[in-house]
Amino acid sequence: xxxxxxxxxxxxxxxxxxxxxxxxxxxxxxxxxxxxxxxxxxxxxxxxxxxxxxxxxxxxxxxxxxxxxxxxxxxxxxxxxxxxxxxxxxxxxxxxxxxxxxxxxxxxxxxxxxxxxxxxxxxxxxxxxxxxxxxxxxxxxxxxxxxxxxxxxxxxxxxxxxxxxxxxxxxxxxxxxxxxxxxxxxxxxxxxxxxxxxxxxxxxxxxxxxxxxxxxxxxxxxxxxxxxxxxxxxxxxxxxxxxxxxxxxxxxxxxxxxxxxxxxxxxxxxxxxxxxxxxxxxxxxxxxxxxxxxxxxxxxxxxxxxxxxxxxxxxxxxxxxxxxxxxxxxxxxxxxx
Numbered sequence: 001x002x003x004x005x006x007x008x009x010x011x012x013x014x015x016x017x018x019x020x021x022x023x024x025x026x027x028x029x030x031x032x033x034x035x036x037x038x039x040x041x042x043x044x045x046x047x048x049x050x051x052x053x054x055x056x057x058x059x060x061x062x063x064x065x066x067x068x069x070x071x072x073x074x075x076x077x078x079x080x081x082x083x084x085x086x087x088x089x090x091x092x093x094x095x096x097x098x099x100x101x102x103x104x105x106x107x108x109x110x111x112x113x114x115x116x117x118x119x120x121x122x123x124x125x126x127x128x129x130x131x132x133x134x135x136x137x138x139x140x141x142x143x144x145x146x147x148x149x150x151x152x153x154x155x156x157x158x159x160x161x162x163x164x165x166x167x168x169x170x171x172x173x174x175x176x177x178x179x180x181x182x183x184x185x186x187x188x189x190x191x192x193x194x195x196x197x198x199x200x201x202x203x204x205x206x207x208x209x210x211x212x213x214x215x216x217x218x219x220x221x222x223x224x225x226x227x228x229x230x231x232x233x234x235x236x237x238x239x240x241x242x243x244x245x246x247x248x249x250x251x252x253x254x255x256x257x258x259x260x261x262x263x264x265x266x267x268x269x270x271x272x273x274x275x276x277x278x279x280x281x282x283x284x285x286x287x288x289x290x291x292x293x294x295x296x297x298x299x300x301x302x303x304x305x306x307x308x309x310x311x312x313x314x315x316x317x318x319x320x321x322x323x324x325x326x327x328x329x330x331x332x333x334x335x336x337x
Contacts, residue, residue, distance in 0.1 A: 008036065154195060
């Protein structure tokens with residue numbers, strides 16, 4: 001039996017000497033345990049009085065080898081840590097990595113500028129849902145099912161009654177239903193239309209405004225837009241109204257600004273006209289007020305809507321709306337607060 005212990009100790013030492021990692025030492029330990037179990041199975045062949053002596057010898061041998069395994073394990077752990085430190089060693093003389101500071105996206109930048117401008121004139125912000133009902137997106141805005149104005153917008157329908165909103169004007173209806181005049185709100189957010197070219201995107205951002213109170217006229221709209229143009233572009237920018245049509249306003253106007261690039265003399269940006277179209281607006285249609293429970297004989301109002309991408313493209317000279325969505329750092333880093 002003693003020879004068996006000596007032989008197993010010798011084999012285990014040779015096995016451990018080849019171990020270069022904790023995993024290899026663990027495997028050696030498993031092999032040792034299996035062989036020791038085989039030796040211990042011979043206890044049943046011993047006489048009864050010999051078994052206690054044999055058991056004591058097994059325990060002493062087992063404790064000795066476990067101490068040896070623990071000693072080798074600590075040595076291997078230190079060696080592995082040393083190798084890890086060598087691999088991860090940093091040359092502190094090398095230059096550090098440069099991290100550039102990110103910029104606010106131009107759409108977010110212009111949106112914040114617009115909110116700041118109109119907040120200064122007393123507007124509050126309301127953001128409605130992007131998935132709307134047909135009623136809020138069309139019918140309540142004086143656009144019934146058979147109205148030809150629906151052909152002006154290619155709508156993404158979810159079902160017969162639900163759709164991705166084509167305009168943030170739907171939010172104005174929600175406010176007028178719950179709040180009595182005076183009302184002065186901005187409704188910014190994403191809108192969706194089936195349109196895609198250099199100046200249009202299936203998803204884009206709108207900023208719509210609504211004012212409802214006693215005695216509101218187109219003159220109030222003109223004064224407000226003059227203030228907007230001066231703060232968004234420059235003090236010399238002039239505002240011009242042209243007659244137009246929208247189902248939710250009457251009268252309706254297209255709003256042009258004098259070209260801030262050439263001062264109205266005519267250039268490439270304004271296509272030689274001296275004017276740039278920026279938004280649509282008008283006096284809120286009586287039927288829209290009635291749909292929301294507002295008395296059109298007591299209150300009047302005006303509404304306006306602009307594309308945030310459109311304003312950003314004009315302000316920063318961007319000629320393709322897709323630049324906003326390409327995630328090109330070279331483009332984005334040109335814009336600062």
